[in-house]
Amino acid sequence: MVAAAGGSHERIYAIVRKIPRGRVTTYGTVARLAGLGRHARLVGYALSALPDGTSVPWHRVINAQGRLSLDRAASSAGITQMMRLAREGVRADAAGRIALTKYGWRVDATGPDRRTVRTADRPRERTKRQR
DNA sequence: ACTGGGGCTAACC
DNA sequence: GGGTTAGCCCCAG
Numbered sequence: 426m427v428a429a430a431g432g433s434h435e436r437i438y439a440i441v442r443k444i445p446r447g448r449v450t451t452y453g454t455v456a457r458l459a460g461l462g463r464h465a466r467l468v469g470y471a472l473s474a475l476p477d478g479t480s481v482p483w484h485r486v487i488n489a490q491g492r493l494s495l496d497r498a499a500s501s502a503g504i505t506q507m508m509r510l511a512r513e514g515v516r517a518d519a520a521g522r523i524a525l526t527k528y529g530w531r532v533d534a535t536g537p538d539r540r541t542v543r544t545a546d547r548p549r550e551r552t553k554r555q556r
Numbered sequence: 557a558c559t560g561g562g563g564c565t566a567a568c569c
Numbered sequence: 570g571g572g573t574t575a576g577c578c579c580c581a582g
Contacts, residue, residue, distance in 0.1 A: 469563035494563040
């Protein structure tokens, strides 16, 4: 499992570990950096499978809305995530949202911010969702 | 093999 | 600004 190569989860963990302290990123970004394309959900899945004493800073991964996906569930993990982020200096606004433009992290950029890598993912066929 | 859901996201209203 | 719709594809039962 740890050494299993066929798991895309490992790639996700590898990316998440690279997230510097006091910085956050989105599931979609992690997925892309992990070479998973747009499987943001997979990132969430992979993170949910992490054990308690993991070295992976899963708390630094939030959703594209700048919020904690676990927050709505009010789960213990969600609380842990909030506390960890707060301790790292990542603060959310009154609405409980984190400014991705400020704390957003990307591998390529050496600077603090500068927009996200690419808004998110590119909808290859947005024509399909036209209604 | 099939079905249901998911720690998501972008577009639409 | 928030709620809904559609799409992605993987995981668990």
